[in-house]
Amino acid sequence: MSKDVAIVGAGPAGAWAAYSLARRGARVVLIDPSHPREKPCGGGVTGRALELIAASVAGQSLPTCHIHTARFLDSARARCAAVRLEDRPADRQPDLIVASRAHFDGALVAAAIDAGAELRRSRATDIRVERDGVRVETREGALRAACVIGADGANGLVRRRVAAAFRRDQLSIATGFFAHGVTSRELVIEFVADPPGYIWSFPRPDHLAIGICAQADAGFTAATLRRRTAAWLDKTGLARGARLEPYSWPIPSLNARDFDDLELAGPRWCLVGDAAGLVDPITREGIFFALASGQWAAETLAAGLDPAQYASRVREEAIVELARAAKLRSMFFAAPFLGLLIEALQQSASLRAVMADLVAGRQSYATLEWRLLKTCEVGLGWRFVTSSLTGRGA
Numbered sequence: 001m002s003k004d005v006a007i008v009g010a011g012p013a014g015a016w017a018a019y020s021l022a023r024r025g026a027r028v029v030l031i032d033p034s035h036p037r038e039k040p041c042g043g044g045v046t047g048r049a050l051e052l053i054a055a056s057v058a059g060q061s062l063p064t065c066h067i068h069t070a071r072f073l074d075s076a077r078a079r080c081a082a083v084r085l086e087d088r089p090a091d092r093q094p095d096l097i098v099a100s101r102a103h104f105d106g107a108l109v110a111a112a113i114d115a116g117a118e119l120r121r122s123r124a125t126d127i128r129v130e131r132d133g134v135r136v137e138t139r140e141g142a143l144r145a146a147c148v149i150g151a152d153g154a155n156g157l158v159r160r161r162v163a164a165a166f167r168r169d170q171l172s173i174a175t176g177f178f179a180h181g182v183t184s185r186e187l188v189i190e191f192v193a194d195p196p197g198y199i200w201s202f203p204r205p206d207h208l209a210i211g212i213c214a215q216a217d218a219g220f221t222a223a224t225l226r227r228r229t230a231a232w233l234d235k236t237g238l239a240r241g242a243r244l245e246p247y248s249w250p251i252p253s254l255n256a257r258d259f260d261d262l263e264l265a266g267p268r269w270c271l272v273g274d275a276a277g278l279v280d281p282i283t284r285e286g287i288f289f290a291l292a293s294g295q296w297a298a299e300t301l302a303a304g305l306d307p308a309q310y311a312s313r314v315r316e317e318a319i320v321e322l323a324r325a326a327k328l329r330s331m332f333f334a335a336p337f338l339g340l341l342i343e344a345l346q347q348s349a350s351l352r353a354v355m356a357d358l359v360a361g362r363q364s365y366a367t368l369e370w371r372l373l374k375t376c377e378v379g380l381g382w383r384f385v386t387s388s389l390t391g392r393g394a
């Protein structure tokens with residue numbers, strides 16, 4: 001039987017789109033062969049992401065580590081600063097949890113199935129958008145639907161069929177290790193200028209997710225980046241005694257001009273989450289944008305509206321902010337800024353509050369520069385203001 005919507009990919013974007021469509025009465029098929037599975041990811045899920053899904057998945061019910069502190073390191077100068085994240089009462093969504101993606105994505109897929117979506121455990125091998133519907137070929141046969149949602153990640157098939165694959169300079173490589181047998185209660189983050197970005201350790205109940213990220217065209221191979229991460233682990237001692245399982249994975253990482261030109265929807269199709277390129281180019285937070293865009297696509301299609309309206313909503317509610325982050329990116333990870341940051345964090349409680357909000361996904365880039373200026377950390381604030389006015393990161 002033909003469906004109203006076929007969704008390719010059951011990560012957060014596809015599973016949440018399926019849930020949102022099915023509970024509005026749409027006939028939905030969710031196509032993905034991979035579950036149950038872990039996905040290479042920090043697994044940091046911010047309060048704003050948890051709020052979106054609160055009606056069906058409670059962050060508190062997942063096996064997670066509740067994070068109380070983010071520690072920022074400057075190992076070259078042997079300095080560090082700890083930022084305390086807000087303690088929330090048990091009945092409120094936490095500011096940040098770190099979840100295994102097997103558990104988090106599994107809970108979203110279960111919610112979609114409970115709401116009435118069909119899970120087809122198969123890989124999509126081709127998509128054809130025709131005048132009267134969409135044909136999806138899978139390894140187990142073809143199926144038809146009125147529309148398709150591409151939720152199949154950064155290198156997804158749907159994007160390649162309905163638009164164009166991301167170029168190398170629009171992707172970053174994230175690589176690192178799952179460190180099994182050790183855990184902790186704090187995030188550890190070290191900003192680095194070369195390659196511009198950060199190294200992280202995110203604790204989960206029985207392991208640490210550790211990684212580094214660089215633009216795919218920056219001249220660093222995954223092997224070089226992994227060696228860099230291993231050296232960092234030796235220096236910090238964070239994963240002593242752990243069994244290290246390596247991973248590498250692409251993340252969309254667009255510049256401001258790319259965001260202006262992004263193809264998000266067309267007749268009978270929408271792209272959501274990583275397949276749409278919706279990842280914060282500074283923090284690399286993608287789970288919130290995956291959930292939000294999945295929900296917006298579902299609301300548009302369930303109401304029988306033109307997919308172009310979904311694209312307009314993404315531009316208004318996400319892309320303005322993501323493009324702002326892209327403009328600030330090169331300044332954020334530049335050595336002079338990083339040099340000021342740790343010392344300022346050690347000294348200023350109001351700057352630590354700004355950082356806590358940034359980590360929890362509560363701080364918009366629109367107000368970040370003025371909030372930094374108000375902390376009286378004039379050097380940091382001024383660099384932000386000049387950078388966003390000149391758009392050096394674009």
Ligand SMILES: Cc1cc2nc3c(=O)[nH]c(=O)nc-3n(C[C@H](O)[C@H](O)[C@H](O)COP(=O)(O)OP(=O)(O)OC[C@H]3O[C@@H](n4cnc5c(N)ncnc54)[C@H](O)[C@@H]3O)c2cc1C
Nearest residue numbers: 009011012013041042043044124152153174273274286287
């Ligand atoms: C190392 C790393 C660390 C990260 N850390 C964080 C973090 O801490 N917090 C955060 O918010 N974001 C983080 N991100 C980004 C985040 O992982 C993504 O933005 C998020 O997973 C996007 O969700 P999605 O549903 O769009 O795609 P995905 O989660 O990539 O899901 C895509 C799904 O599509 C399926 N699929 C692919 N091709 C096909 C096909 N042909 N047929 C059927 N199914 C298919 C795959 O099996 C997969 O299940 C990180 C990313 C990486 C790589």
